[in-house]
Amino acid sequence: MMQVIVDGLVSASYVSLGVVGLSLIYNILNFANFAQGDYLTVGGYIALIFVILFGTAGAIAGLTFGWPLIVAAFGAVLLTGLVAELLDRSIYGRLRRRGSSRITLIMASFGVALMLRNIVVIFFGPEPIYYAFAIQPALRLWGIRITPNEIVVVAVTAALVVCLHLFLTRTRLGKSMRAVSESPSLARVTGINVDVVIRWTWLIGSGLAAIGGVLFGIALGLQPNFGFELLLPMFAALIVGGVTNIYGAILGAVLIGLAESLTVQYFAPEYRQAVSFVAVILVLLVRPQGLVGERP
Amino acid sequence: MSGPDLEVRDLVAGYVPDIDILRGVSIAVHPGEIVTVLGPNGAGKSTMIKAIAGLVPIRSGSILHHGRDITGRATHTLVGTGLAYVPQVDNVFLRMSVAENLELGGFAAPAEAARRFDQIMILFPDLARLRHLAAGKLSGGQRQMVAVGRALMAGPKVLMLDEPSAGLSPKLVEIVFAKLLEIRGSGISILMVEQNAKAALAISDRGYVLAEGQERFAGPAAALLASPEVGALYLGAGSRLAS
Numbered sequence A: 001m002m003q004v005i006v007d008g009l010v011s012a013s014y015v016s017l018g019v020v021g022l023s024l025i026y027n028i029l030n031f032a033n034f035a036q037g038d039y040l041t042v043g044g045y046i047a048l049i050f051v052i053l054f055g056t057a058g059a060i061a062g063l064t065f066g067w068p069l070i071v072a073a074f075g076a077v078l079l080t081g082l083v084a085e086l087l088d089r090s091i092y093g094r095l096r097r098r099g100s101s102r103i104t105l106i107m108a109s110f111g112v113a114l115m116l117r118n119i120v121v122i123f124f125g126p127e128p129i130y131y132a133f134a135i136q137p138a139l140r141l142w143g144i145r146i147t148p149n150e151i152v153v154v155a156v157t158a159a160l161v162v163c164l165h166l167f168l169t170r171t172r173l174g175k176s177m178r179a180v181s182e183s184p185s186l187a188r189v190t191g192i193n194v195d196v197v198i199r200w201t202w203l204i205g206s207g208l209a210a211i212g213g214v215l216f217g218i219a220l221g222l223q224p225n226f227g228f229e230l231l232l233p234m235f236a237a238l239i240v241g242g243v244t245n246i247y248g249a250i251l252g253a254v255l256i257g258l259a260e261s262l263t264v265q266y267f268a269p270e271y272r273q274a275v276s277f278v279a280v281i282l283v284l285l286v287r288p289q290g291l292v293g294e295r296p
Numbered sequence B: 001m002s003g004p005d006l007e008v009r010d011l012v013a014g015y016v017p018d019i020d021i022l023r024g025v026s027i028a029v030h031p032g033e034i035v036t037v038l039g040p041n042g043a044g045k046s047t048m049i050k051a052i053a054g055l056v057p058i059r060s061g062s063i064l065h066h067g068r069d070i071t072g073r074a075t076h077t078l079v080g081t082g083l084a085y086v087p088q089v090d091n092v093f094l095r096m097s098v099a100e101n102l103e104l105g106g107f108a109a110p111a112e113a114a115r116r117f118d119q120i121m122i123l124f125p126d127l128a129r130l131r132h133l134a135a136g137k138l139s140g141g142q143r144q145m146v147a148v149g150r151a152l153m154a155g156p157k158v159l160m161l162d163e164p165s166a167g168l169s170p171k172l173v174e175i176v177f178a179k180l181l182e183i184r185g186s187g188i189s190i191l192m193v194e195q196n197a198k199a200a201l202a203i204s205d206r207g208y209v210l211a212e213g214q215e216r217f218a219g220p221a222a223a224l225l226a227s228p229e230v231g232a233l234y235l236g237a238g239s240r241l242a243s
Helices: A002-029 A036-054 A067-097 A102-124 A148-170 A172-182 A184-190 A194-220 A226-241 A246-266 A269-286 B045-052 B075-081 B098-106 B110-123 B125-130 B140-152 B170-185 B197-203 B221-226 B228-235
Strands: A139-141 A144-146 B006-013 B022-029 B034-038 B058-065 B083-086 B158-162 B189-193 B206-211 B214-220
Touching (some): A002 A036, A002 A144, A002 A148, A002 A172, A002 A194, A036 A067, A036 A102, A036 A194, A036 A226, A067 A194, A144 A148, A148 A194, A148 A246, A172 A184, A172 B098, A184 A194, A226 A269, A246 A269, B022 B034, B022 B045, B022 B058, B022 B189, B034 B197, B045 B058, B045 B083, B045 B158, B045 B189, B075 B083, B083 B140, B098 B110, B098 B125, B098 B140, B110 B125, B110 B140, B140 B158, B140 B170, B170 B189, B206 B221, B214 B221
Parallel strands (some): B034 B189, B034 B206, B158 B189
Antiparallel strands (some): A139 A144, B006 B022, B006 B058, B206 B214
């Protein structure tokens, strides 16, 4: 049972880091960004470019990577943020100013998702790629199998979630972001420059997604589709937790991760993808506002 | 400076192109005044205050704040010039605490924020007790106080309120209006839009009656209260406002 929980937390990590951006952008711009999953892919592959440039020398004890990948992760955050920002300016921002409908924006983000994924395929091909070709034996801790890389995945995610919480509750920008996500018009009246907040929201949401992508690459390797395949659990996490609440979305990610690993363990791995759908249907039937969301 | 704190000249504005809600309205708020804008539903009262706050596209006319032209300026830059606005609905951040709501209001003037926070706690003693509670958990009256407190945190010269008495019990209206007198006492001019004509005029220096996007009557509050035409326009034919 402990094994199921640990496995669930590992897969919840990537989803959590992705869903933060999805939730922030959804609340601030009223826009469900279907390209959010591909920001993980972009982040993972940008880190790969750094790894190719710097090599994988100097692996830290027990891990399959060393400082070059840590540098690569920072690079991935900055460049993925830049990509997200450019996409918002060149595509989504224009559509918003033109007063386009929500469906138009969603379709545009579908297009962006396809474009990003195929750019990755052009440069890196459709085959799986790894940061390092090293086999890592799993550790046994209190009877639980876990690789050192997976410990890094969960620890980094937990640390980032704590940082995000401190950012949102203690800093001026974080509070402004919460204010804008609750009511952009009242935020304007209060003197908050909503456009600046939107820019930061893209940077933070896509930056966390990029780290999620790098962590995915560390634990499982990269493939052009992996981010897109995380999109469904991300939306499920958002709906299960409550669309209006970012902590709810992270809780949702953990629950979806646990449900997936339970399914894989006790039913059949093929049903993994179905878990998200079942969770969404159940929540929409029983508690449509999500577990911690408020009724509108 | 002896000119008005806020002056609206021949303002024409509306939410969608070709439909003007305001059709050349002109009003003024002088330093230290409480000015109430009355009028039947659809007269453009709220639209006027929103247009001043930069939330409604302006087609012609001008808005002067301390003699400076602020027509068409971005909403978020107005707070810094000393013009604060309290919307009628959705005027607090429900998921944020009372203290955070006030803090956000203070972002426009961070140097003074701590001092103003303490002043607001003195002005609204109830809020001191509730400061860590989410604003969504408060009663209507308490929310209105948070909304006004948030606006005051920026240190405005002019405070604009859209129906501060809406949805409040007569007892609470009395309390809120008494607070507005206190706020004016600290040197802040007030422009408010109200349905509750009698109570609002009772604390006002002057008033305007809007109809069809223009000011129809203007004058000292007491004169408006006594005027049969104002009563007829505002409450419907035959009834008297001061009855």
